[in-house]
Amino acid sequence: MDVIVIGGGIAGIATAWQLRAAGHRVCVIERHATVAQGATYGHSGIALPTPLDVWFGPTFLRNGRQSSGGVISRTGWRGQAHGFVKRLATLHGSEAFAERYALLRPLIESAQAALADIDARFQLDYEQRDGLLYLVRGSDEWSLTQPALELLRRFETPHHALSPAECVAFDHVIPADPPFAGGVHFETGRVANCPLFVKLLKQVLDAQGGVQFETSREVSAIRLEDRRAAVELAPPAHEAGRSRDVEVISGDAVVVAAGAQTPRLLAPLGIKMPFYPLRMHTLNSPVAHEECVPQTTIVDAGKRIAVARMNHRLRISGAAVLLRAQEVDDALPEALTEDALALLGEASRDWAPGAARISAALAWEGMKLLSADGLPAVGSVGHPRLFVNAGHGPAGWALSLGSARLVAQQISNMAPDLPADTIKALWPGRD
């Protein structure tokens, strides 16, 4: 079949990869001049979502506090955001948390298997390293972390729960004072450069053939017919206003993997996705003092801020601002951006003082989509020729190859290898 994929982020490239592997011809349409320019560009590099960093469960947005779980709100949770936070609160209980994580787990495993397969076949160097240390400040937070530790044991995820003294002994840059409650170390937790991976995978696809990339082209609408699916392209920037002809690319199916723009592309087709945009922030900082740089990636588990070394710089990322659906393209008020960047600077000073030269850091912000039930939107919706692979929240790097495999199996009319309850839970048309 000929399949059109909208979006050249990790979800789009993963989809192209899995579709090509299933024997289809693919056309990827990306509005930027190259791939990996959206949320994929700003990733923290964590290639597996553990129960500690999925965006639901006991520690996430607890008690509706305005900066709880590393999410900042300008006005408090009102309107749409209030409903969203309330729904997430239903997953605070350890049973609901465990049930939801168990639904996600087969997708995580499928994505990991696909990544391992790519690693084995191509030996790509995308700056992979092992080692992740989650640090927990307060004892109340530590108690709330226990259901996540229980899930790590249940799914036999290799990890070590560490006392504060063990954390400090493991990496001497972590300050013992002020006191903190403990840490969880993943010796084999993979950290890597997601945009580099995307570009290398595109290179592999270019060399193999069968995948065409239309970059600097923006899809303005999706057309669905009985036997065909098509996309309308906005005129290229240099021709804007000159031509009235609408350029159309047609195929047998369309996969929308357009990141935070996905709901906007689906809305004219009458498809509503109950997903919310989160604006995330990153500081790319020069190293201030080499001897203060942590040996391993550190994550402030409460604030969900990662401090990772990427080549000669430190990448500090997190500080999410929850927005309303219609605010996707609006600039944040300056004060809110400052709050977000301050939160990043604080986390870096808390756990790796002296490591980053924050005053010389370059700030970046990007958008990701989050669902009120914590799961991405994957599968066919609204029309047999329309598919979605989006809304992976904080785990697009980790989940995309698995969700892309599901989409490719559905397009190929093959029996999916994920359990039926997971597939149902991922359905993009759910409330």
Ligand SMILES: Cc1cc2nc3c(=O)[nH]c(=O)nc-3n(C[C@H](O)[C@H](O)[C@H](O)COP(=O)(O)OP(=O)(O)OC[C@H]3O[C@@H](n4cnc5c(N)ncnc54)[C@H](O)[C@@H]3O)c2cc1C
């Ligand atoms: C600061 C930050 C840290 C993160 N850390 C991690 C992490 O450590 N681990 C992890 O797994 N995940 C992490 N994530 C989440 C992860 O980056 C995202 O889930 C993932 O990148 C989403 O990929 P995507 O392809 O769906 O979206 P994007 O990367 O946003 O790609 C969508 C693409 O679609 C294109 N597009 C949109 N509309 C159109 C259109 N109409 N026509 C043509 N093209 C279009 C866009 O230009 C864009 O390139 C992080 C995200 C952020 C922002």
